[in-house]
Amino acid sequence: MNTGLTRRELVALAGASLVAPSALAQTEPLLMRSIPSSGERVPAVGLGTARIFDRDDETTRGKAAAVIQALVANGGRIVDTASTYGDAELVVGVEMANAGLRDKIFIATKLESPDAAELKRSLTRLKTTKVDLLQLHNVEKRNQSLARFKEWKAQGICRYVGITSTFHRDFPAVEAVLRREKPDFVQIDYSLDVRDAEKHILPAAADVKAGVLTALPFGRGRLFSAVHGQTVPDWASGFAESWGQFFLKYLLGDPRVTAVIPGTGDPKHMIDNIGAMRGRLPDEKERAKMVSFVEAL
Template sequence: MQYRVNPRNGDRISALGLGCMRFPGPPGRPDPQQARAIIARAVERGINYLDTAYLYPGNEACVGAALADLGLRDRVLIATKLPHGSVRTTADLDRIFDEQLRRLRTDRIDYYLIHNVTSPAQWDRLRELGIEDWVAHQRAAGRIRQIGFSYHGSAGDFPVLLDAYDWDFCQIQYNYAGEKYQAGTAGLRAAAQRGLAVFVMEPLLGGRLADKLTARARRILDAAATPELVTPAAWGLSWVWDHPEVTMLLSGMAAPEQVDENAAVACRALPGSLTQEQHQVIARVVEEFARTNRVPCTGCNYCMPCPQGINIPGCFSAYNASFAHGWFTGLSQYFTASAVRTTHPKLVSNCVRCGKCARHCPQHIDIPARLADVGHRFQPGPVGWALRAWSRRG
């Protein structure tokens, strides 16, 4: 495993971290046995950073139980996150944090993040509630080691937030298709210049830069393959690790074999190891990706559940697939996502535009409007009328 040093406290962190959000299992119920197998393999391969969050249903408890069963707590750094929208009083900070320690079966959180910050005003609100004193108290008690935030706001707001507090680290979305998206390359450099450790999330955009790449994009990568760069995932991860400002990237690995694959890439992908020609290859893939990526959904599920039962990420995935892999492929995925073969299909046309989903989307997608686009593509004219009538019957 390759390790990079947190400039703030000297922690040696594996360049590859385990994002626990995408553990296999039904929504809200990660499978404990599979999670344990993934964590065990990750530690075996040298991974020492595990990322979870209060808001990932069932996830903190699953991670805590696995680490306790495996006896691995002291071999890993645990990161989890504060759901700042749920904090109304200072007492809420204690209540939530104590629950997190209980779920994770630990007496300390190594890396504690304010979750999904989209504007400096959100930090200002927490400050007014006394979070700075609260963090200082937890640090003094040894219950929080490093404090940071995960970010999904604009490029302009990012430096403002960086300068609003003496952060130890930040976590940003970063990948070769999003150099100018959210914090972007400018934000990565700004954070590193301030001496922060920078952790990267969504390096493969929820798989859209890996197994979901178009055939045309894959051909571009295959033509330039080397023994180190065989798969689209290897290209995407290596591109992130090529940046010396990146301390660690998180990958949501869903099977032990995926851990093996990514860990092998992590061993080799040192900063500055991609050639100029390889960067040009990636630039061509970015052009191709932009052509087919109509909705920037990463499949994070933060918008779910929809009260009308609509499978929002599934519908967007089908929509993008219809441009990347052909209309019939997309339609077939849309029917599967909408369970159209059941008695009560949850079509995008069932959306009542309540707006509940869009408030939670870290990608700032206007979900009801974009679901209407999905409807126009898959339920045009008479097809839509017939499906709507069918879905409302009985």
């Protein structure tokens, strides 16, 4: 997204009303979910940083500042990044440090392999000595081990370990690693129009008591394009005030989902997404209706 705003303007925007919690936000409880392995409660809507924060320039830093401050000021906490998202770790690290937000953020990052040099680079770029969640990115083989990640967890370098993939051909390997290694988290492609994760990954996560983060909850924006020009149907107005909330609440309607991590470079969208933590969730009948609605588009 190109806002056309300078970094200074974006930060000013973030410091003004956009990041101030609304009266509703202060009174209405936000949806929190428990991390199964620890019972720690986390806000169920976070922020993804792929593509959006991948260039370390003035404009990107301004967007990151505005969005991260909007997330935290409105009750969010989880920020998901990766060693391979261009400069995203660096951009997030600088803004967390500048705004003094490290303690308020649950930082999740990903490594391509259990490599100490890669870990050191991520910690340096994030300007932190430990991350909350360290994930093995794009698991593709059944025999991939989390032994090193678990050692790092034992050393206090991360609080939780996880695995990720958005490649559906690799889901059998993800399930095998999930069942054998029993990580704290699995991060998987799951959206209202791509629900393969419901077949094997969500049940396996529940079996081994792993938390679930849903990557690509809007299908990289595909869902917004599908409903372009339409308003949220009346039957959904009791639980969704926007399309963003409609799509996110479908995912959060499954109690096995710990948090959704939509990507955005727009603080208004961040606040809209945070709104999915307020009000009721769709029940099973409504979730089925949401699926039929999207399938008919």
